[in-house]
Every structure is written in structure tokens, then in C-alpha cells.
Amino acid sequence: MLLGSDLAELYGVKTLRLNEQIRRIADRFPDDFLLRLTNQEVASLRSHFAILKTSLRGQHRKYPPLAFTEHGAVMAATILSSPRAAAMSVYIVRAFVRLRAMLESNAQLTRKLDALEKSVAVMDADSKRQFKELRAVVFALASPPTKEQ
Numbered sequence: 652m653l654l655g656s657d658l659a660e661l662y663g664v665k666t667l668r669l670n671e672q673i674r675r676i677a678d679r680f681p682d683d684f685l686l687r688l689t690n691q692e693v694a695s696l697r698s699h700f701a702i703l704k705t706s707l708r709g710q711h712r713k714y715p716p717l718a719f720t721e722h723g724a725v726m727a728a729t730i731l732s733s734p735r736a737a738a739m740s741v742y743i744v745r746a747f748v749r750l751r752a753m754l755e756s757n758a759q760l761t762r763k764l765d766a767l768e769k770s771v772a773v774m775d776a777d778s779k780r781q782f783k784e785l786r787a788v789v790f791a792l793a794s795p796p797t798k799e800q
Contacts, residue, residue, distance in 0.1 A: 652686070653724055655717035661743075662728060663735035672730045673717065679730065684723030688715045721747040757793050764789065 653661075659669040673680060688696075693715060719727060721743065728740030764786055 652718045652720060655719065658719055658724055658727060661735075661739050662731055663733055664731055669727065669731070670717065673727070676730060679726055680723055684720055684726055686718045686720075688718055690715060757790075760789065760793055 655669055655673075656666045659666040662669070673685070724743050725740050728736040728743075768782065
């Protein structure tokens, strides 16, 4: 999910312009493309990310911020018609495709490890411990890096 203000920045337009276009053709943005955050969710974001009250563009907004799914981000690019929006929509689609591929790769790795664990029916306690440690290392390596890394 991307916040509307972040998406507008990526596309090189003002958040106000993005919001205007979204309201103008709201029927192109069903619930699985776009969410309007509640005031409670905005407060949670502010506390979770230690964001100042002014950082989410105005404490006293008329409308709560929007959050876009990958489909909504691409749809927003199609209605903005700026060259940067078109280029960024391609980039966003590719990023989501890579993310899905990573998730599928992790799922395949999990299935393989499960099969290996089942195929080794008789294991002593030390072997089980080593297998669990191996599994933890493999998952740590296969997981996408976090911001702290």
C-alpha cells in the first residue's frame, strides 16, 4: 500500500491534484484499489512511524489520506497522464511483480523444507535441532531485507 501523498510525489504531481482526479472518476477505483484511511489509522501511522502531526500533510485535513494498492497505483498513473506518472507506473508494476516472485520463492522453499523434514522420519534430538537451525538460517537469507539491515 502506498499513501496518496507518497504516490503523488512519485508521479511528480501535487497531492491535491491526485485527490481531485480520484474524486472526478471515483468509479475507476473500487475498494480493492483504494482505501481512505480513518482518523484512527492516521493516528496509528503517526505514532508507529514517529511522524510529526504536520508530516501527513495537515492535521486538520478535509479528507482523510488515501492508500493505494498496486492496482490503484497503476490506475492513478493512467489518469494523471504526466510522463513521470507513465514511467513510474511501469516501475511500480515491475516492483510488485518482483515482490510476488520473492514471496513465491519463499513458499517453494518452505514446501521443500517441509518435504525434507517429512522424508527424514527418524531423527535424533541433535539432528532435529540442527535442522531447525538450518531452516531458520535459510528463512533469514530468503526473507527480503528490512529497513534496519
